[in-house]
Amino acid sequence: MADEPRIIQVHPQDNVAIVANDRGLPKGAVLPDGLKLLESIPQGHKVALTDIVEGESIIRYGENIGSAAQAIPRGSWVKEALVTLPSPPDLHDLPLCTRVPLLQPPLTGYTFMGYRNEDGSAGIKNILGISTSVQCVAGVLEYAVQRIKAELLPRYPHVEDVIALTHHYGCGVAINAPDAAIPIRTLQNLAIHPNLGGEVLIVGLGCEKLQPTRIVPDAGDDSIVTLQEHAGFAAMAAEIMRAAEERLATLNLRRRVECPVSDLVIGLQCGGSDAFSGVTANPALGVAADLLVRAGATVLFSEVTEVRDAIHLLTPRAANEEVARELIAEMQWYDDYLRRGEADRSANPTPGNKQGGLANVVEKALGSVVKSGSGRIDGVLTHGEKANRRGLLFAATPASDFVCGTLQLASGIHLQVFTTGRGTPYGLALAPVVKVSTRTALQEQWPDLIDIDAGRIATGEATIEDVGWDIFRFILDAASGRKQTWADRHRLRNDLVLFNPAPVT
Ligand code: CA
Numbered sequence: 001m002a003d004e005p006r007i008i009q010v011h012p013q014d015n016v017a018i019v020a021n022d023r024g025l026p027k028g029a030v031l032p033d034g035l036k037l038l039e040s041i042p043q044g045h046k047v048a049l050t051d052i053v054e055g056e057s058i059i060r061y062g063e064n065i066g067s068a069a070q071a072i073p074r075g076s077w078v079k080e081a082l083v084t085l086p087s088p089p090d091l092h093d094l095p096l097c098t099r100v101p102l103l104q105p106p107l108t109g110y111t112f113m114g115y116r117n118e119d120g121s122a123g124i125k126n127i128l129g130i131s132t133s134v135q136c137v138a139g140v141l142e143y144a145v146q147r148i149k150a151e152l153l154p155r156y157p158h159v160e161d162v163i164a165l166t167h168h169y170g171c172g173v174a175i176n177a178p179d180a181a182i183p184i185r186t187l188q189n190l191a192i193h194p195n196l197g198g199e200v201l202i203v204g205l206g207c208e209k210l211q212p213t214r215i216v217p218d219a220g221d222d223s224i225v226t227l228q229e230h231a232g233f234a235a236m237a238a239e240i241m242r243a244a245e246e247r248l249a250t251l252n253l254r255r256r257v258e259c260p261v262s263d264l265v266i267g268l269q270c271g272g273s274d275a276f277s278g279v280t281a282n283p284a285l286g287v288a289a290d291l292l293v294r295a296g297a298t299v300l301f302s303e304v305t306e307v308r309d310a311i312h313l314l315t316p317r318a319a320n321e322e323v324a325r326e327l328i329a330e331m332q333w334y335d336d337y338l339r340r341g342e343a344d345r346s347a348n349p350t351p352g353n354k355q356g357g358l359a360n361v362v363e364k365a366l367g368s369v370v371k372s373g374s375g376r377i378d379g380v381l382t383h384g385e386k387a388n389r390r391g392l393l394f395a396a397t398p399a400s401d402f403v404c405g406t407l408q409l410a411s412g413i414h415l416q417v418f419t420t421g422r423g424t425p426y427g428l429a430l431a432p433v434v435k436v437s438t439r440t441a442l443q444e445q446w447p448d449l450i451d452i453d454a455g456r457i458a459t460g461e462a463t464i465e466d467v468g469w470d471i472f473r474f475i476l477d478a479a480s481g482r483k484q485t486w487a488d489r490h491r492l493r494n495d496l497v498l499f500n501p502a503p504v505t
Pocket of ligand 1: 269270303340399400402404
C-alpha cells in the first residue's frame with residue numbers, strides 16, 4: 001500500500017496535485033485514475049492533472065498560484081521555472097468582512113496547571129529572566145547566569161530556569177526614529193513575559209541610549225543593576241547574583257494551580273515549509289487553533305510575507321471593518337518596508353522550500369494561512385504588541401523563524417506550535433516550542449526532535465481532525481508541565497532576535 005503511487009489534490013478545481021510517495025514517483029508510474037507520469041517527480045512536487053496551455057492559471061488550493069510559462073502536458077512535472085509569479089492581491093480592492101465565520105460553540109471541560117501571576121495572567125513556566133538594556137552587558141551577565149545556575153539554582157528547586165534576555169539593541173541606534181518603537185516595545189514586553197512570574201531584573205551599562213527605566217518604567221532602583229556603578233568585574237557579578245537570589249527565593253514559593261484555557265496565549269509559526277505543509281501540518285494546526293479559540297484561548301498567527309499573497313482569503317474573515325483595515329495596514333507597512341530595501345516578496349521562499357516542492361511565495365502563503373483555522377479574525381497586533389484580547393489574532397511579524405519567535409514572545413505567547421517540512425531544531429528559552437512535521441519521513445529521520453507527526457494525514461493513518469486534537473492535547477500537557485517538548489529536553493535555544501527596521505548609527 002505504502003508504495004502505491006499516490007498524489008494529493010487539495011481542491012476539486014486544482015489542475016495540479018503533489019506526489020505523496022516518500023521517494024517520489026518514477027517516469028511511467030500510473031496513478032489509480034490512469035494518469036501516467038511523463039517524467040520522474042520528487043516527493044512534494046507537482047504533477048499536471050490536465051493539459052495546461054501557455055499562460056493558463058495553475059490552480060492549487062482552488063487558487064491561482066501563477067501562470068504557465070509554457071504549455072505543460074498532463075502528467076508533467078510542474079517545475080518552479082514553469083510557474084510565473086502572479087501579482088499580489090491589490091490592497092485597495094479587497095473584500096472586507098464578507099464571510100465572517102459564525103462563532104463556534106464553546107469547548108468546555110479543559111484546563112491546564114499553570115502559575116498564577118500577580119497581574120492576573122498565568123504562566124506555564126516558572127523562570128527567572130534577567131533583562132538587559134544593551135548588548136554591552138551580555139558577557140558579564142552570561143558569566144553571572146552560569147554561576148547562578150551552578151551555585152544558586154539548586155537551592156530553589158521550584159524555579160525551572162534562569163535566562164539572560166540578551167540582544168543586539170540598546171546603543172548605537174537611532175532611538176528616536178519612528179521604527180525604533182518596534183525593538184523598544186519588544187524589549188518592554190519581553191521583560192514582563194508571563195512565564196517570568198513578574199520578577200523584573202534589568203542589567204544595564206549606564207551610558208547607553210536605551211535606559212533600563214524605559215524598558216520597565218515602574219522598575220525600582222532595586223530592580224536595576226548598573227554595571228558602571230560597580231568596582232570591577234567581580235563586584236558586578238556579585239551584585240547580579242545577589243539581586244537574582246532575592247528573586248529566586250520569591251519564585252521558589254510558587255506552585256502550579258488549575259487555570260482555565262482562556263489564560264493561554266498560543267503562537268503559531270512555520271519554518272522550513274514544503275508542499276505538504278499546506279495539506280498536513282498546517283490544516284491540523286488550524287483545527288487545533290479552532291479548538292483553542294473555542295476553549296477561550298488567544299491564538300496568534302503571523303509572518304506577513306507568508307500571509308500577504310493570501311490576504312484576500314483573510315480580510316473576508318475579519319470580525320469587523322476596523323480589524324480588516326488593520327490587517328491591510330500591516331500588509332502595506334511591509335510592502336513599503338520591502339520596497340525601501342529594494343526587495344520584494346520573491347525574496348521568500350528559500351532554496352529548501354523550493355526543493356520541498358513550493359514553486360513560489362503564493363503557493364507557500366496559501367499553505368501557510370490554513371494554520372489560522374476557520375474562525376473569525378478578532379484582532380490585529382502590530383510588531384511586538386502585547387495581546388490585548390482573546391480569540392484569533394494576527395500578530396504582524398516577519399516570517400524569519402527567530403524574529404517571529406521573538407516578536408510573538410513579546411506579544412505574550414506561552415507556547416509556540418511550529419510546523420516544519422524540511423526540519424529545523426529551532427527552540428526558545430522563554431516558551432516551549434512544539435514541533436509538528438509535515439511528512440512522516442522527517443519524523444523518522446528526527447524522532448528526537450519532532451513532537452507530533454502530521455505526515456500520518458498524507459498516508460491515511462490519521463485525519464486532519466485527529467492530528468488537530470493531538471496538538472490541542474499536547475499543548476495542554478506541555479502547558480501543565482506534564483509533557484516536555486524535544487526542544488526543551490535538549491535545551492535548544494535560539495537567540496532573541498529583535499526586529500529593528502530603524503537605522504543603526
Ligand atoms: Ca517562519
